[in-house]
Amino acid sequence: MLWLVGPSGVGKTTVGREICARLGDSGLSCALIDTDMIGLCLPSNEHDPEHHNLKARNLGALWPVFHEAGAQCLILTGGIEEPDQVAPYVERLPGADVTVCQLTLSEAEHRARIAERNGRSVAWVDDLIAEGDELNGVDFAAVRVDTGGLSVAESATQILQAAGDWPGVA
Amino acid sequence: MSAVPILWLHDATAGDGKSGIGWELLVGTSRDGIKTAYVDLEYVGAFAPTPVGDPGNHRLKIGMLAAMWPAYQSTGVRCIVAFTSTGVADVADILRESIPDAVVTTCRADDAETVKTQPDAVPDVAVDTTGLGVDEVAEAVRAAARNWPFGDLEGSALRGG
Numbered sequence: 001m002l003w004l005v006g007p008s009g010v011g012k013t014t015v016g017r018e019i020c021a022r023l024g025d026s027g028l029s030c031a032l033i034d035t036d037m038i039g040l041c042l043p044s045n046e047h048d049p050e051h052h053n054l055k056a057r058n059l060g061a062l063w064p065v066f067h068e069a070g071a072q073c074l075i076l077t078g079g080i081e082e083p084d085q086v087a088p089y090v091e092r093l094p095g096a097d098v099t100v101c102q103l104t105l106s107e108a109e110h111r112a113r114i115a116e117r118n119g120r121s122v123a124w125v126d127d128l129i130a131e132g133d134e135l136n137g138v139d140f141a142a143v144r145v146d147t148g149g150l151s152v153a154e155s156a157t158q159i160l161q162a163a164g165d166w167p168g169v170a
Numbered sequence: 171m172s173a174v175p176i177l178w179l180h181d182a183t184a185g186d187g188k189s190g191i192g193w194e195l196l197v198g199t200s201r202d203g204i205k206t207a208y209v210d211l212e213y214v215g216a217f218a219p220t221p222v223g224d225p226g227n228h229r230l231k232i233g234m235l236a237a238m239w240p241a242y243q244s245t246g247v248r249c250i251v252a253f254t255s256t257g258v259a260d261v262a263d264i265l266r267e268s269i270p271d272a273v274v275t276t277c278r279a280d281d282a283e284t285v286k287t288q289p290d291a292v293p294d295v296a297v298d299t300t301g302l303g304v305d306e307v308a309e310a311v312r313a314a315a316r317n318w319p320f321g322d323l324e325g326s327a328l329r330g331g
Binding site: 013017020021023024025027029030031032033034037038040041042043045048054057058061062064065066068069070071 | 200224237
């Protein structure tokens with residue numbers, strides 16, 4: 001399992017889909033799950049305000065669906081911001097060989113990439129930039145890839161190489 | 171057991187910012203005090219290559235929704251807004267295999283021109299989005315679906331969760 005983490009707007013989902021499609025084209029069945037999208041409900045419970053318990057349970061429930069469809073490997077995107085948030089998710093995937101890959105980006109490029117999204121307020125962008133700075137300062141991944149100046153395809157190639165030619169199965 | 175209202179909302183131009191309709195529905199029902207899950211099946215996951223016999227990953231998407239229901243239910247969720255790009259003719263039957271108490275309403279929210287050029291499965295409810303903002307579309311969808319989620323499900327047993 002390859003888990004792409006990093007601040008909102010860095011391109012985790014876009015690059016994850018590129019890798020998923022590329023592996024699919026090469027004959028390897030690959031699933032992708034956007035962790036930010038598997039726990040959306042309102043109102044939130046007080047004991048799980050960020051829905052990590054819910055999302056971890058849903059991850060554990062979703063993998064068998066993909067596996068039954070033939071998936072041989074899994075890409076996760078997003079969902080966590082701190083090192084100790086990894087384990088509860090991984091516990092739901094017994095036997096998984098997990099590589100966490102942290103995507104980083106300079107503030108200027110992060111701001112430019114976010115600006116490509118329409119209709120966002122300056123305050124919203126500033127919040128994302130601040131969050132990005134914070135995440136860039138936290139080192140909790142085995143692999144780090146600076147996606148600055150890279151296209152989606154180039155980022156995908158860098159990530160796969162940095163992760164040891166992931167997934168490393170024929 | 172209580173009924174589980176599921177709104178299967180499809181929009182041929184999903185991914186074009188219109189998933190905001192689903193979000194507006196989520197906010198609206200939660201504001202009414204009904205804990206609701208929002209599952210955007212275009213973004214929850216992807217699978218490549220597309221499985222033989224399941225073009226568009228339709229069965230896979232329905233399977234994803236069904237797989238997540240137990241966890242959502244355990245947190246108090248009582249209904250689901252599911253958003254996809256395409257209608258699936260037998261979605262209700264397939265969902266009820268996994269969620270027996272599902273009460274599925276299929277709804278197509280598209281502008282009239284898109285409906286004309288990209289017809290697909292006939293929905294229970296159709297809303298013409300021409301000229302409407304996402305919040306207005308969400309209101310129109312709930313009204314057209316008889317005040318979804320519980321408006322047409324009478325009786326305290328169904329409302330009680």
